[in-house]
Amino acid sequence: MTDMTLTVNGREHVVTVEDRTLLVHLLRDQLRLTGAHVGCDTSQCGACTVHVDGKAVKSCTMLAVQAQGCEILTIEGLAQGRELHPMQAAFHEHHGLQCGFCTPGMIMMALDIARRHPSPDAATVRAELEGNLCRCTGYHNIVKAVVAGAQRMGEPA
Amino acid sequence: MTAMTAPMGKFGQSVKRVEDSRLITGNGRYVDDLVLPGQTHAAFVRSAYAHARIGAIDVSAAAAMPGVVKILTGQDLVDGGLFALPSGWGLTSIDGTPARVGVHHALAVDTVRFVGEPVALVIAETRGQARDAADSVFVEYEELPAVVDMVAALGPDAPQLHPDIPENRAFTWDIGNAEEADAAFARATRRVSIELRNNRLVPNAMEPRAINAEWRAYDGSMTIHLTHQNPIGMRVLFMMLLGLESENHLRVVSPDVGGGFGSKAPAYAEELAVAFAARAVGRPVKWTAERTESFLTDAHGRDHVTRAELAMDDHGRFLGLKVHTLANLGGYISTSNALVVSYMYATMLCGQYAIPAVHAVVEGVYTNTCPVDAYRGAGRPEAAYVIERLAHLAAREIGVDQAEIRRRNFVRAFPHQTPLVYCYDSGDYEGCLDAALRLADYQGFEQRRAEARARGKLRGIGLSAYVEACGIGPSKLLASLGGGGNMWESCEIRVQPAGSVEVLTGAHNHGQGHQTVYAQIISERFGIPMDRITVVQGDTDRIQAGTGTYGSRASVGLSAAVKSCEKIIEKGRQIVGYMLGIDPGAVDFADGIYTSAATNQTVAFTEMVHAAHAATQFPTDQLEPGLVATSFFDPPNFTYPAGVHVCEVEIDPETGVTEVVAFNAADDFGNVANPLIVEGQVHGGLTQGIAQALWENAVYDPDSAQLMTASYMDYGMPRADSLPEFGLAFWPSPTPVNPLGMKGCGEAGAIGSPPAVINAVCDALGIAHVDMPASPEKIWRLCQERQEAL
Numbered sequence A: 001m002t003d004m005t006l007t008v009n010g011r012e013h014v015v016t017v018e019d020r021t022l023l024v025h026l027l028r029d030q031l032r033l034t035g036a037h038v039g040c041d042t043s044q045c046g047a048c049t050v051h052v053d054g055k056a057v058k059s060c061t062m063l064a065v066q067a068q069g070c071e072i073l074t075i076e077g078l079a080q081g082r083e084l085h086p087m088q089a090a091f092h093e094h095h096g097l098q099c100g101f102c103t104p105g106m107i108m109m110a111l112d113i114a115r116r117h118p119s120p121d122a123a124t125v126r127a128e129l130e131g132n133l134c135r136c137t138g139y140h141n142i143v144k145a146v147v148a149g150a151q152r153m154g155e156p157a
Numbered sequence B: 001m002t003a004m005t006a007p008m009g010k011f012g013q014s015v016k017r018v019e020d021s022r023l024i025t026g027n028g029r030y031v032d033d034l035v036l037p038g039q040t041h042a043a044f045v046r047s048a049y050a051h052a053r054i055g056a057i058d059v060s061a062a063a064a065m066p067g068v069v070k071i072l073t074g075q076d077l078v079d080g081g082l083f084a085l086p087s088g089w090g091l092t093s094i095d096g097t098p099a100r101v102g103v104h105h106a107l108a109v110d111t112v113r114f115v116g117e118p119v120a121l122v123i124a125e126t127r128g129q130a131r132d133a134a135d136s137v138f139v140e141y142e143e144l145p146a147v148v149d150m151v152a153a154l155g156p157d158a159p160q161l162h163p164d165i166p167e168n169r170a171f172t173w174d175i176g177n178a179e180e181a182d183a184a185f186a187r188a189t190r191r192v193s194i195e196l197r198n199n200r201l202v203p204n205a206m207e208p209r210a211i212n213a214e215w216r217a218y219d220g221s222m223t224i225h226l227t228h229q230n231p232i233g234m235r236v237l238f239m240m241l242l243g244l245e246s247e248n249h250l251r252v253v254s255p256d257v258g259g260g261f262g263s264k265a266p267a268y269a270e271e272l273a274v275a276f277a278a279r280a281v282g283r284p285v286k287w288t289a290e291r292t293e294s295f296l297t298d299a300h301g302r303d304h305v306t307r308a309e310l311a312m313d314d315h316g317r318f319l320g321l322k323v324h325t326l327a328n329l330g331g332y333i334s335t336s337n338a339l340v341v342s343y344m345y346a347t348m349l350c351g352q353y354a355i356p357a358v359h360a361v362v363e364g365v366y367t368n369t370c371p372v373d374a375y376r377g378a379g380r381p382e383a384a385y386v387i388e389r390l391a392h393l394a395a396r397e398i399g400v401d402q403a404e405i406r407r408r409n410f411v412r413a414f415p416h417q418t419p420l421v422y423c424y425d426s427g428d429y430e431g432c433l434d435a436a437l438r439l440a441d442y443q444g445f446e447q448r449r450a451e452a453r454a455r456g457k458l459r460g461i462g463l464s465a466y467v468e469a470c471g472i473g474p475s476k477l478l479a480s481l482g483g484g485g486n487m488w489e490s491c492e493i494r495v496q497p498a499g500s501v502e503v504l505t506g507a508h509n510h511g512q513g514h515q516t517v518y519a520q521i522i523s524e525r526f527g528i529p530m531d532r533i534t535v536v537q538g539d540t541d542r543i544q545a546g547t548g549t550y551g552s553r554a555s556v557g558l559s560a561a562v563k564s565c566e567k568i569i570e571k572g573r574q575i576v577g578y579m580l581g582i583d584p585g586a587v588d589f590a591d592g593i594y595t596s597a598a599t600n601q602t603v604a605f606t607e608m609v610h611a612a613h614a615a616t617q618f619p620t621d622q623l624e625p626g627l628v629a630t631s632f633f634d635p636p637n638f639t640y641p642a643g644v645h646v647c648e649v650e651i652d653p654e655t656g657v658t659e660v661v662a663f664n665a666a667d668d669f670g671n672v673a674n675p676l677i678v679e680g681q682v683h684g685g686l687t688q689g690i691a692q693a694l695w696e697n698a699v700y701d702p703d704s705a706q707l708m709t710a711s712y713m714d715y716g717m718p719r720a721d722s723l724p725e726f727g728l729a730f731w732p733s734p735t736p737v738n739p740l741g742m743k744g745c746g747e748a749g750a751i752g753s754p755p756a757v758i759n760a761v762c763d764a765l766g767i768a769h770v771d772m773p774a775s776p777e778k779i780w781r782l783c784q785e786r787q788e789a790l
């Protein structure tokens, strides 16, 4: 068991975790932020994607203790009350989700794509989403949503 | 204010989904998100062998480990009175004997029959502790020879999986008329034949299977939170299998469900064992599958080996069809599989063509593999693949264009009674074909082929004209074919005093956008904004009657909703009659307003609602207060969505890589309630079908029967970067079988696309056939052969 401190969605948490605990399990089981999902056991589906110090990370690839002192942003930290983040709004507008299970990971990854490619084309988005699996949508509308969301993020508010 | 600005629903409009807000903000509630007071966790001990006799099970070391609450074995479950899992469909063999169903215990009792079959269950305080202890349960196995291949399984030297089932043959079933088919073949001057394999798929809903079961000893009742497509059906089944006193002693809740595709429709061994365990330990028990467990045990899809032959005249007119299919059942018959491999499959073998004489035989074969069941199309993709591959070969044989051979054989008059039970209700197959060809610029293809050749690529085009059967019903027909459950759907509409509406449906939404489409349709009918309408589903404490969601059944549930709307509107008419002192027959209703043409008086829908609840303006001994209506809709026939898919591929002969460079589809879904949602459903289905044709394949080692493709590293999941943009068009022929004219769309993409892709690959290479998946290795070898032949 290890004591650690981390900031999640702007709030500091002091927690005690089993050494083998993965970051995704700390978020889901201890902090009860269940937006990040576990979709695989080989770090390939991306359903667990969150931001660690500003970068998209599959939270199942990291031990919780490795996040000591880090700033974590999860899907729950994006919207301000009823006001959606532009990327969330784009997923809604373009029907970028069906069952919604892959969606939090997709959106967190999309933000990372937008950070690195301010106005990405569809091919770039497709290549960048290679590590996020969706079984429902066939990706078509997800790609549209990410392109549109990134565009909107670049526009003055 | 919101009431003024909230959108009014309208049938046929691309209304954005109302269910999105919780899902895009991380507020979806899936089963694994739930933690109950006193929660314990389960982990399974699974067989590493495909076929073995179970010897001693030593749980002593595991039982002493920290946090362990209880360990259960198969024998414990049998001793505790738990029933075995049933086959939900009674199939009769040609010789009149019933299908032979191997006993399927929730935890294997003396024999394991596939890798990953659960043998014991550990319940502990934490997930980690349960997992640790499961690894310390020692099971003695006496390994037996295993069989994966169906032909081998039927042979004399094969190991027999179930004691009373010789040759591992569960049934030999047929449909159609063998004599007529023989006569047609005798008359025919041309024929084509094919041997093909429909590759086994792993469903891979992104949310793994999960259950959280709690037992209340004080009244002998249980609540099961279950990620499932049909919670109401599961309540009856689990009640019986667990031996609970009545339906009222079991509540099943399926909250947000992260994809189903058929794989969350069966009753599973693990879930049944966990429910039993919750009663045994008297505390809530939760289990969520790890992805490897999903690969090993989620009921797989497809896995047919088929021989088929098509008889024609000199003009390529189809005269007769003979099909023989071996259907791999896996180690046991999963809940709906006997239906899927028979009536869901063979009834669709004529496709869009008028073929007068057909005979099909299906043999169900046990092998040491994961059980198979309904998956994304469930039998219909397998049928479309057979007939559409044959149609492609027929065009080659006769020497006509792919589109022309189809045109010559299309069903043209509706209703059309096929020789295989079904009666197609409506359609315009040729119109749909033309729409697809326009969309794909079929005319311009040869130019694109030549241009590709100049770049060193082999370009091919493939067509597929599919038809499927959706909105399963009526109940009576299904029962006559061997069905064990009702096929109607229910809908209760409750209009509340302040004017908001609660809709209770037995259908289950797990990505299909039901919440939106129900709200759209009811909003339009009542003339109230969509945000006043809430859809309640997936909880048997709230909804008592229903059938769940599979087989593109939305049209059935929505038809029940329409009936309930009509009842509410009609009761409103009576109330308004009293309010205005006129004959209810003289009251009109449109756009949310009741009007009396005679007196020009109006009453808004919401005013009527207040009056219904206040119950002061009408005599309550003649008209009951309140505003609730319940309806059941049993469809008079199936619906038959159809369409034409056109695929273009480019093959790199140097690498064998096939790229889908264009994919266009024109579909007849009847009336489309919400094009945005329907297109999304099609995209998903097309992706599945393309992936089946090119990448996906569940591979078992032929000797050890180990699943070689049990993770995302080994299994060919489609990814965002491997797919083209899709071109879609609707070519609707509304169905007369339900009040909305809807046919269903959930599975069409996965049904029509695999043959379109393979036909394109065959066209590119100029070959007769290649089995799915058309992997780079296979294609590269074919290219090499082609090179040598030149």
Ligand code: FES
Residues within 6 Å of the ligand: A037, A038, A039, A040, A041, A042, A043, A044, A045, A046, A047, A048, A049, A058, A059, A060, A061
């Ligand atoms: S759960 Fe982290 S990548 Fe799948």
Ligand code: FES
Residues within 6 Å of the ligand: A096, A097, A098, A099, A100, A101, A102, A103, A133, A134, A135, A136, A137, B206, B258, B259, B511
């Ligand atoms: S929306 Fe269901 S997995 Fe992506």
